[in-house]
Amino acid sequence: MNPLFNTSRRGISLLEVLISMGILAIGLGSVLALFPAGKSQAKKGAVEDRRGSLGAAALADAVNRGFLRKSTWSVPSAVAVVLDPLPGILSGTRATFPVNLTPITCSGTRAAFAGAFADEFFRGQDDLVYVAPADDASPPTPKFIGTPPAKRLSEGHFTWLATLVPAGVGSDYFRLSIVEFYKRPFDATPNESWRQFKPSLTTPVTWLPSTELSKAQYDDFFKSGMVVLASDESANHQWLRVLMAAPTDNPNGTTVDSVDLAFDQDPQFTPVTIFVYAGAVGVAEQIVRLEGDLPWIAP
Secondary structure, eight states: OOTTOOOOOOSOOHHHHHHHHHHHHHHHHHHHHHHHHHHHHHHHHHHHHHHHHHHHHHHHHHHHTTTTBGGGBSSTTOSSEEEOOHHHHHTSOOOOOOTTOEEOOBOSTTOOOSGGGHHHHSBOOOSBOEEOOSSTTSOOEEOEETTTTOEEOBOOOEEEEEEEEEOSSOTTEEEEEEEEEESOOOOSSTTSSEEEEEEOSSSSOEEEESSOEEHHHHHHHSOTTOEEEEEOSSSOEEEEEEEEEEEEEOTTSSEEEEEEEEEOOOTTOOOSEEEEETTEEEEEEEEEEOBOOOTTSOO
């Protein structure tokens, strides 16, 4: 045994400390990187949950309040119709829809689809506003509107519109679609809240915007989970969920010249134009039959 060498360890070396700190820094960096992604996914989950409940409630309201009665329509002879009063009420400019999809208003005591009630009726009320407490031990306090407080205040980010088109399974059956929006812009500027696209003659089909589309506008229109309105420019209109959207920029990289789209599409339906509405995040649909004008039903 050589007494000049002491083999016992009384601590760790500086090199080992530095290596441990490096490993810890890498691990903490990876954990911190998950927070923005987790926040984004939590927001998407909240939007998906609220838009689903809004669609189910709006389907029931549209039926119960008389939307299926042609006598309440402003154009009773229309075959396929859309009910979308909010843009006209809030900005004075209505959105544009495909040919043969007739915008209508409803009247009558059973249909609160126009006038002062439209903003209340076509806007979701479950994204409530809360006031943060002064201390962490107290719960958030909900805000109320009215004196005395009549109802809880909501953000109002969720809105909807309704379309009713022939379902293709018989003359008496129609597809009622409730399209749900999150932070839909109600801008009077043309093409800020909606865009029209036509297909090119290539395979696979590339969709060309009717007017120049900036990068910011593309990001506003083509979001995750969005739906678009496809039409064959007759009475056939379908809301389709976009599975994939791939833009092609112009040579300068400042605008989007075209978009390659993949839809959740019926193979027997071939659209010749699509309309994209900013903020459209989902659709709830139901096959219905129109109501008759029965003598014991009030208008």
